[in-house]
Amino acid sequence: MQELKNGRARFGWSGPGSDLRRIKEISSSQRTSNEKVTWRYTQFLMKRLTVGDRLVVQLKRPLRQFLIAEVTGEYGSTDPEMDDFNHYVECRLLTNDYIRVDSQMVSQQLRHHLSKRGQYYEIYNSDALDNLERIEKISREGGEEFEKLNQEGNAALFASQALEEELIKKAYERISQKWPSAHFEGFVKELIESMAGVEVKKAGDSGKGWDLTIKILDPFDGSDLLDDIPVQCKNYQGNVKTEKPIDDLIRCSRNSKSNYAYLFIMGDISKSFKVSFDMRMEETKQVLGRDIEWRMIGQEEIAKLYLKKLNALT
Incomplete structure (x- = not known):
């Protein structure tokens, strides 16, 4: 969270030796196994993101809250400063606080897209994108309206989701x-x-x-x-x-x-x-x-x- 406030969104799969700018200059046949894996999972940071793109940032699993940021610059790396999360993209936060996924602000359409699994994915649905813009606006304005709309608004839906997660957990424990x-x-x-x-x-x-x-x-x-x-x-x-x-x-x-x-x-x-x-x-x-x-x-x-x-x- 502090890194986001300082203007950097960090991404994993990035231990020492993982600077994508360096890996990009190496032919695929000459890359080490570690470089190939790093490139596979993180190349989108260089190839897909452009200034002005919005990032929905999830900091914990399972997804219960998120932040929205805007890409303001290019890919960078602090390699070999840390054991992981050396990749970063310059950005600025557009939401002043965490947005609860079960809040009244988040539409069912957006919630569906946020539930997808993967290292990253792009949201194309126009209704979901419109909802993200509305959330940005409400968050920037803050105050009582934001506090009110950021409260739980879909308790039954999340109770159902929690039940499904519990059933899956009990099922694989029983199978084992x-x-x-x-x-x-x-x-x-x-x-x-x-x-x-x-x-x-x-x-x-x-x-x-x-x-x-x-x-x-x-x-x-x-x-x-x-x-x-x-x-x-x-x-x-x-x-x-x-x-x-x-x-x-x-x-x-x-x-x-x-x-x-x-x-x-x-x-x-x-x-x-x-x-x-x-x-x-x-x-x-x-x-x-x-x-x-x-x-x-x-x-x-x-x-x-x-x-x-x-x-x-x-």
Whole structure:
């Protein structure tokens, strides 16, 4: 918050050696794995943002409040000053205080767009953009009107959202306990078989890094789009403190002709695990000389798929 007040919006994925101006001058084939991962997640700071753009800034998860800023200058970096958040964009705050997502000021349309997941995304919807402009105006004027409109105005909606989050959490906790490692592969097999356009081709420990292979079908004629895709199943409780799943993904890519591999994993995934996941995927691409893509399906996504499966049965 203090950095925003000082005119800088900071962004992560930016430890020492991550200045995008320097990485940009290196050809993609010559970049290190760390540089490739940094560029993938943060290049939009240089390529997409221009002076005058608005930034909706979220400082905590889950999203309960936000700020609005305007881009006033170019990308910069304090590399290697800090271990993270060295990227910054010059900006000025347009809202004088946090805006509550559940407030009367925030329309349902804007709330829908703010709920999207991702490192960043652009809001195009004209109604949502108009609502952001109105929020800016009310915030600048401040006073009793702002205080009044920034109070809770959608209690029922957020009670519903809180209930959904609780159901998802209880679902993945129950899955983790009910289907321990020895049986988790069978659970994932049944889960995949409940999904339209995906078929389990072969189940059972391959000895090559994967527990299942699947094929993905064309939604129009049912023909195979992708075949023999390896799937790895891991069930951990609490923090995932090992990189064995990543080791096994490397084995999957080495022993399979598929460019894709999926990891279904229970447990709390740290940022360091995600960084290692991406970096080691880039290293595997270089070693094998082909365009490898790994996809990680975490416990929240697994729980949602399971709840969807149950809903389809009722």
